Amino acid sequence: MPYVYILECADGTYYVGSTRDLDLRLAQHQLGQGAAYTRRTGRRPVTLRWHAEFERMDDAFLWEKQIQGWSHAKRTLLMEEGFEAVRGWSRRQRAAKRADGAASDIEGEATG
Structure with missing residues (x-):
């Protein structure tokens, strides 16, 4: 196999x-x-x-x-938790980055 x-x-x-x-x-x-x-x-x-x-x-x-x-992080997730844990992982990562970026933009506007 x-x-x-x-x-x-x-x-x-x-x-x-x-x-x-x-x-x-x-x-x-x-x-x-x-x-x-x-x-x-x-x-x-x-x-x-x-x-x-x-x-x-x-x-x-x-x-x-x-x-x-x-x-490396996504491979580690696969090894530790399997295929189901990996499903949607990239989407969650992108959403978290967008949220961090939005928070930075808001902070920049408040101080600018």
């Missing part, structure tokens, strides 16, 4: 990948035979932090690319 997975590297960064054989791929990462990212000095050992199984490899690959575009 295809998987998408997140590894935590020894330096605290995350690596997102997809594979048909999760156990083999983890062993490759640990041995320095995985992706160039995890082969770099200071990245190993790696720890499997999260994974999901898919019916088709192309679905796993699409999710890999989606998750790679996420921030």
